[in-house]
Structure formats: structure tokens, C-alpha cells
Amino acid sequence: MDGLDEYGQPLNIEYNKRRNQKKALSTLKGFLEGITANQELNELELLFLWGWTQENLEYGGDFVDIFEEINHISKLRMINSEDKQNLLQLILDCIEFGKEFDDLDSRVNRFIGFLRGVIIDGNLDLAEFETLVRKLDETSDFLAEFPINIIHGEVRKILSDGIITKNELNDLLILLEKITGNEFDRTGSIENTSLILFDDPIDYELEGKKVCFTGKFLLGTREEMKQVAIKRGMIIHNKPSKETNLLVIGSLNSRDWIQISVGRKIQDAYKLIEKGYPILITSETRWAKKVAENNQ
Template sequence: MEFNVPAFRPHQFANRKRNIDKAVNGLIGILSGVTADTKLNQNELMYLNIWLKSQSSLRDDPDAIDLLDLIADVVEDGAVSSEEMHDLLTLCNDVVTYRSSEDEGIYEAKINEFLGVLQGVVADGSVNRQEFDFLIGWLRENDVVEDDWLVEQVVSRANQIMSDGIVTQGELTEFGDLVKQLTGYQFNETGSAECSSIAYLEDSIEKIEQDSLICFTGTFVSGSRRILEGLAVSKGLKPKNRITKSLNYLVIGELVTPDWRFQSYGRKIEQAVKYREEGIPIKILSEKNWTQLID
């Protein structure tokens, strides 16, 4: 009797471990963010519930299971009491305290946690003063990430807000809008709790010049990367597999790829952003914009 045994692929196990680590760090960040003002509201509760359910890497995680079970109990009768919210808040804080003590203080882990914090503080669609102060405190305690381009955007805006010693509601609203852009927040519009910072990176492009060098990254709705590269060739473009200073365009797929280095942007995107900061004119566009431009 013959059995078809799948080939052993060590990288699959490495990717799975990496995805679990990313999800756990994201969970720590989100829990820290939603509890930053020491209370939970209905929108934050629903955001947390949907985010947890969307994380396949946490399906067997005991803390995620406990949180989902408690959330289910809290919303079962359609009314959330102050005691139930207190129990959930306590569990969130306990998970943060326990999981943060694990040996995961490396740069990559902290970036994933930072993205989670951003998602958490804006989970209900706005950032209040306590959440703003919490985020500033988190950044001061985790200066290992200070050179990350995403962190720099937040720090720069926060410094502008605090420069006169007064934080107004208008400034908090603008800051919340920035956080939404950076995380791709669309929970109120679509009910999705995914984190995707593509909108903030995208350039305004009306035409793609022929003979340009183009690179595709991420997972695409419109087809495989090979299909898209073939389409690019038919339009007079030259596909490349990596980011170089001579690259003209980077196209990012609409679907979030869990194996990317960080939650919502990968090494190619990170490299392209760094080159742009050096003055290299690499243009970044979404799959949606790319599709519109080549039609």
C-alpha cells in the first residue's frame, strides 16, 4: 500500500511560529490600547471580538479562547453590565501583564505590539486624551522602535500637538485620523478589524510611464503575481523581484499576507519607504489603483 506523504517543508513551521508571535504581540498591543483609558465601551468590545475571531494563528491560544468566551458571555443577553465590563477589563489587563513578561522584547515583536496599540486606541473610532497619553508613554518606554518609519509619523505628529503644552479636542481628532490612516482603520464602515497601512503610503498617480521598472508584493485579488507581471510586460513595463534604487513603482496587493515581516507591511514596502525618505522617487500604489491605471 502506498501513501502520498506531503514533503516536509521546514519554512512552513517557521512561518507558523512567526505568525503566532506576530498575532500574540498584536494582541498585547490591542489589549493595551483598548484599556488605555481604564474602561471599555461597546465599540471597543465589538472590535476586539472581531479581531480575535479573524486571527487564525490564535485559534488554539488559551488567552484568546478565554477572551472570546468571556466576550460571548458578556454580549449573550444583549446588555452589558458594568460588572461584566470590569471582568473583561481585568482579564485584558491580566493577559497584557502575563504575555508582556515573555522574552519577546526584540525590535520586530515591539513593532507588532505598537501596531496593536494603534489599533487598540482607535478601536472605537476616536482617540481620547487618556489613550493619547498612554500611547506617548508606551513610545517612551519602548525606544527600541524609535527609528521605524511608522513610529516616526506618530512621534512627529504627537510632538507638534504637545509643543504648546495644550492638547485640544481638535488635535485629538486629527491625531485619531492619522492613526486610522496608518492602520487602515475601517471598522465602522466595513466591520473589518484587519490592520492595513497601505492608504497612508499610496502616491497619487495618474499615469504609469512605459519602460518603467515595477515590483509587486503582497497577495492580489486580481490574480497571481506571475499573471500581474505578465500583464505589466504587455503594457510595456519591466517587472522586478526586489526593491532597488532604480525601481519606479511598487504595487501592493489588496489582501493582507500573514507571512509578511510585520502585520501590515513587508520587507519590500519597508525598503521602498526607506528609499523614499532618502529622496529616491519610488511610487507606491495599491492593487486597486494599479488596476484602474492599466484598464
């Protein structure tokens, strides 16, 4: 019988392939909705879309069609408005006629894909914001889920006075970049390597505190992180609970953190925080600095 790996994911290869294909297709559909929210395509969006579809060619279908169209355009000496319009129409067709999954996980994947698409160029304009508002209205069954609830709360604040300012859109853009790990416009990298949304300072001594680790760590395996904590008199929790003091997140996490076990533990911790339990959620970097302080 197939078991789970250390991150709680199934070891069965065929199961993983089907699940990953389903996730990739759902995320692609959302991403396409995001980059076309203002009915325009810019060079940065095309570059990211080309790289991402190339990574996922094994899943066929829309990935191949879009990749080949962008590849064709990239070989032209000059990309004119007609070329962009043809690609835009192909994308809109993929959104309308592409395979769709209606289970909750797939819909969350699609929404997260949408967020990435909206902000991939490092900009959030009014048309994209209005599309985001509409998308939130369509996702009422998981608005209470973390981190969708944070986004929903910020959007409600922006709408509360009936005036949408550039500063408000910029602040929301920063929040969405933190949640999605999206820095493509600055780094040119499709992958994300950190969860910068979570970096609470550790303002107490480690001894006697209860700690939980999640994700992949730059400094070693999760088991090695636990041993470091134990040597400093800490108590290990395998998952967040009412008694947990600290959740430490590894640095080497993919842009899909929300859909995997890393995200589940963060969600669990966040729900406890909302109920008043004082759990800190912090980064591997801040954890390492605190450990170094204790060594002095």
C-alpha cells in the same frame, strides 16, 4: 529542506504555527493595552475583541479566557458596570501576567496591536493620546522604523506648542486608521482589504519605467501583473532599489501587512524616498486605472 512561498514566508507548517502564535499573543497584549488606555470598555471594543479572540482560539490561554468571559456577558439581558469591570480586570491581568516576548518583531507586533486597540472604536481621546506618547517613549529602539517614524513625527508636532486640540487628535486618528487599516467602527469587518495610506498618483507614462509589485492582487497573480507591465514596456524590479520608479501594492492584504514581506518592501521604498529617490508608492486600483488609460 523547506523553502519560502511567493510572499517570502516559510512553508514549514510547524514553524509557521509557532511564529503565528507568537505574533498573535504579542499583538493581543498590545491590543488589550490599547482598548484599556482610557480605563474604559465600550460595546464596539467588546464586539471586536469577541470576534478576534474567537478567530484565535487555537492559540489557547488568554484568547480562550477573554472569549469565554465576553461570551458569558453577551448572554446576559443587560450588561452592568460590574460585568464590564470584571472583564476589564481580566484584561489587565492578561496584560500584566500574560506571556511576553522581548525580540524586536514581537515588540513591534505589540505596538501595532496597541495602535489598533486605541482606535478600534473610531475615537482618540486625550487619555489614549497620552498613553500613545508614553508607548512611543518606551520604543526608542525602533522609532526610526517605518511607519513608526511617521507616527512619532506627527505626535511630536502635536506636542510642539504645548496645546493638544480636538482637530489634532482627529487628524492623528485618521493617520493611525490608514496605517493599521482599521475601519471596524464603520465596516464591522475584522479583516482589512486595502492599504489606503499608499495611493500616489501616477503622473507619467509607463513605458521605460521600473516597477516593483508586492502583496496579493485582486486582478490576478503577481506574475500576471508583471506581464501586464512588461507588455507596456516597463522593467520589473523584484525589490525596491535606487532606480525603481514605482511600487504597486496589491489590494488583498491583511491587517498584518506591516509584519510581512509586503511591509518590508514598503519600508525599503520609504527609506529610499527619505534619501531623495523619487519612488511612487501606489495602490492596485490606481495602477489599474493608469493601465486602462494606456489601452485607450
